[in-house]
Amino acid sequence: MRNENKMTKLFIFLWVLSFPTSASTGSHSAWVLVTYIKGNTQFPEFSITVMLDDITVGYYDSETRTYVTRGNTTNEDDMYNLGDNTAIRELLYDHLVDKLRSENHTNNLVVYQILGLCELLDKDKSGPFIIKNAFSGSTTDELKYFDGKFTYNGPLKYTEQESDPALQLLMWYHEVFSYPNCLNTLRSYLKKRGAQVKRKVKPRVRLIKKANSDSRGFRVSCLATGFYPRHINLTLFRDEQPVADHEITGGDLLPNDDGTYQMRKSLEISAADKHTYTCSATHLSLDNKLDIDLEYQGETFKQVISSVLVVLALGLVLITVIGVIKWRRRRHSGNT
Incomplete structure (x- = not known):
């Protein structure tokens, strides 16, 4: 639990929450953040955090080797969940390890992250699908799919006429598998946890x-x-x-x-x-x-003084009334 909280604060807040999202009440998103750390740190080497909007719904790390759901869950909560899929976890882990080896970093501490998210807009309209890769908190490349079109920013070659074969394969994979699966996951979570992300709390x-x-x-x-x-x-x-x-x-x-x-x-x-x-x-x-x-601060002090004066004044009035009553009673008994 301690590692999960620290990972959430360090990576989710600094990177994910800074990522712009729609403020529309009808727009919701599913997030998967994969983190690989190589070096002497207090954090797990490998972790996956799954989120619905800004609520953590599941977490896995290489220390516990267990995927744990968070919040108000049911037995059906993870039927589409990337974080609870062992084969996908192993694939992502191997990918990040190979990436570290191929780039031959000499830094004492290396952090790789992959962020995947999809959105449902108002009236259940399919929104953007985004994949981001980052090194030590800075984005290295970004792939976005929306309205049947891809946009890409990164080191690979990509134009409307020509693109890197590896990038073409990746686009096809995300279009036919990752994007539909992410939307299914998002719709599934919204059926079970919609009350959590649709709640309104006054400031x-x-x-x-x-x-x-x-x-x-x-x-x-x-x-x-x-x-x-x-x-x-x-x-x-x-x-x-x-x-x-x-x-x-x-x-x-x-x-x-x-x-x-x-x-x-x-x-x-x-x-x-x-x-x-x-x-x-x-x-x-x-x-x-x-x-x-x-x-x-002076107003607060004045309010306190005013309250005290009111209490004292009421006390004096009460004492006066009691005194008058006693005096009348004594006078009445003396006359009789």
Whole structure:
């Protein structure tokens, strides 16, 4: 479990989550990430991570030699699963080992990765199919198939008139086998786990102002956390006008441990700044745009003081009322 979590954070987040995907609510994707590491590391030599959108649904590595499903699974979950196919696993492993030998790397640490993904667009329309190869986190070549056409970027020769025979064979293989199999896998997962990737969780949004000892000014931070799906539009306004991008720091999408996401955007301001600031968020889980005004530490203190004064005032009123009642009772008993 520890190795799986580390592999997911290191490779899935840095490479896969940075890969652009559609923000459409009707678009979904299946991902397979194959990683081979040669060198002295804490990670397994060979691993496969299978994902539905951004949810890990299966994992295999060369240390446990066992494919493990993740999340809400059924016995039928892996009928099409690449990660649970021993023959394909061995083929991928041999391919990456041979690649290392042929290129004769002298580095102490070598990382090869293969990323395969396919998408279903709105109304179950077949979307793009993409195969990427990477070395140490950088893409070396990419093959894309969509609407019956291939595009390729890499070292092999490819034009509409002529292409490398090995590349032609690879294209044929992906068109008649890999692409249909990936779409079948994706449709199968969506039937069983659609509720997981179609769920909507509202963001918790705050706008905070904190003192910056280095600049003797302040840092205004717009924070949204706990939201799903991961697509969110977070904007910082100054006097009802969007703050320019070059003034903003942060803005990276980060995962939470519970499967939701967070994003923070910050702005440095001077101590004399008198502008008003607002944080605005739009998300699929929200019916309307969510606007949050700045939270000053002084305001919180004032609210506490005001609450205490209200309680004290009510206490004084209550004591006065009780005193009046007792006085009337004593007066009434004295008259009788």
